[in-house]
Amino acid sequence: xxxxxxxxxxxxxxxxxxxxxxxxxxxxxxxxxxxxxxxxxxxxxxxxxxxxxxxxxxxxxxxxxxxxxxxxxxxxxxxxxxxxxxxxxxxxxxxxxxxxxxxxxxxxxxxxxxxxxxxxxxxxxxxxxxxxxxxxxxxxxxxxxxxxxxxxxxxxxxxxxxxxxxxxxxxxxxxxxxxxxxxxxxxxxxxxxxxxxxxxxxxxxxxxxxxxxxxxxxxxxxxxxxxxxxxxxxxxxxxxxxxxxxxxxxxxxxxxxxxxxxxxxxxxxxxxxxxxxxxxxxxxxxxxxxxxxxxxxxxxxxxxxxxxxxxxxxxxxxxxxxxxxxxxxxxxxxxxxxxxxxxxxxxxxxxxxxxxxxxxxxxxxxxxxxxxxxxxxxxxxxxxxxxxxxxxxxxxxxxxxxxxxxxxxxxxxxxxxxxxxxxxxxxxxxx
Numbered sequence: 001x002x003x004x005x006x007x008x009x010x011x012x013x014x015x016x017x018x019x020x021x022x023x024x025x026x027x028x029x030x031x032x033x034x035x036x037x038x039x040x041x042x043x044x045x046x047x048x049x050x051x052x053x054x055x056x057x058x059x060x061x062x063x064x065x066x067x068x069x070x071x072x073x074x075x076x077x078x079x080x081x082x083x084x085x086x087x088x089x090x091x092x093x094x095x096x097x098x099x100x101x102x103x104x105x106x107x108x109x110x111x112x113x114x115x116x117x118x119x120x121x122x123x124x125x126x127x128x129x130x131x132x133x134x135x136x137x138x139x140x141x142x143x144x145x146x147x148x149x150x151x152x153x154x155x156x157x158x159x160x161x162x163x164x165x166x167x168x169x170x171x172x173x174x175x176x177x178x179x180x181x182x183x184x185x186x187x188x189x190x191x192x193x194x195x196x197x198x199x200x201x202x203x204x205x206x207x208x209x210x211x212x213x214x215x216x217x218x219x220x221x222x223x224x225x226x227x228x229x230x231x232x233x234x235x236x237x238x239x240x241x242x243x244x245x246x247x248x249x250x251x252x253x254x255x256x257x258x259x260x261x262x263x264x265x266x267x268x269x270x271x272x273x274x275x276x277x278x279x280x281x282x283x284x285x286x287x288x289x290x291x292x293x294x295x296x297x298x299x300x301x302x303x304x305x306x307x308x309x310x311x312x313x314x315x316x317x318x319x320x321x322x323x324x325x326x327x328x329x330x331x332x333x334x335x336x337x338x339x340x341x342x343x344x345x346x347x348x349x350x351x352x353x354x355x356x357x358x359x360x361x362x363x364x365x366x367x368x369x370x371x372x373x374x375x376x377x378x379x380x381x382x383x384x385x386x387x388x389x390x391x392x393x394x395x396x397x398x399x400x401x402x403x404x405x406x407x408x409x410x411x412x413x414x415x416x417x418x419x420x421x422x423x424x425x426x427x428x429x430x431x
Contacts, residue, residue, distance in 0.1 A: 288316070380402065
């Protein structure tokens with residue numbers, strides 16, 4: 001038996017791909033480790049990200065580190081898969097020939113078969129790389145929207161939904177392994193089902209997931225705002241297993257920028273959607289991302305965005321300076337005409353505004369009793385999350401070990417009272 005180290009970079013969608021690959025390699029007799037620093041794995045598979053500049057650089061650095069290990073005889077085989085090699089396979093083969101083979105994001109079978117294993121595209125088996133109490137469920141691949149800045153359609157292709165029965169089987173297997181929380185992910189979760197069933201079926205999928213015994217929390221990520229289905233809002237409001245949480249990247253609010261970005265909705269429509277969400281689900285935590293420094297973003301556009309962030313008081317917000325990506329509309333048709341220093345200043349200013357909002361939001365929770373799940377013990381604290389926070393990207397709740405008086409277990413739920421707050425984390429005591 002040989003050990004394979006599967007290293008995953010980028011988003012949770014890549015993580016799911018790695019876990020499917022790992023399960024099929026494990027079925028062929030390989031021992032699988034994830035993201036290991038150990039040198040006893042003689043085969044390394046790197047699942048790369050190729051979305052924006054920083055992510056591409058991290059992927060390249062990781063490949064070079066593995067090449068060095070191979071040159072030193074520490075590993076025998078090195079394979080690169082994922083988004084970076086989908087975009088730049090020919091260039092990478094020429095520049096880094098030490099890699100045994102490159103496979104794209106749409107060719108997961110290649111690396112499995114290169115290791116003399118049989119690939120089953122309909123398999124619902126996963127080897128989890130997350131803690132065993134939570135997992136991601138990727139419900140579709142690709143995207144049809146073709147936003148002006150986004151390279152994903154060129155990398156991942158058009159939107160392709162996973163059949164509902166396959167997703168439910170996969171979710172049931174995850175729960176049987178001990179998973180209590182599932183994050184539903186896709187490039188656009190709200191578009192799920194259009195290609196298979198002729199209509200958007202996310203609400204129906206969520207309802208069926210809620211019927212799985214033993215599954216406690218269902219969390220919704222990456223929802224495109226255009227034509228957001230009302231039935232999804234309705235099912236989120238009535239189903240107690242669905243976390244009052246929504247990740248809905250808005251990117252901007254100026255109609256000028258939204259049009260240039262090819263976002264296919266207006267400022268008024270975005271504001272109306274947010275109002276509908278908050279009216280139906282009053283305690284919802286909305287996570288969004290903003291993109292600043294996109295071509296032709298004026299001072300007035302940016303001021304409008306700042307006002308919008310102040311008015312909406314998002315519970316969770318991230319921001320990215322624009323990075324020109326070849327093959328996109330903005331790279332081919334627009335000039336990258338906002339200086340880097342202005343992009344960085346604008347990103348910092350949005351986060352300064354959000355920092356104050358986040359502190360206010362967190363402070364308002366002091367004294368509340370909330371149900372939390374324990375993720376880990378870290379030093380003198382248990383680290384927990386509420387339904388308002390997704391793992392790896394959102395804030396954490398710290399519970400002092402000495403104050404508890406008993407052992408708390410990872411993956412179990414407890415009631416806590418919030419006792420303190422800072423900008424991005426909370427402190428609590430066991431009730």
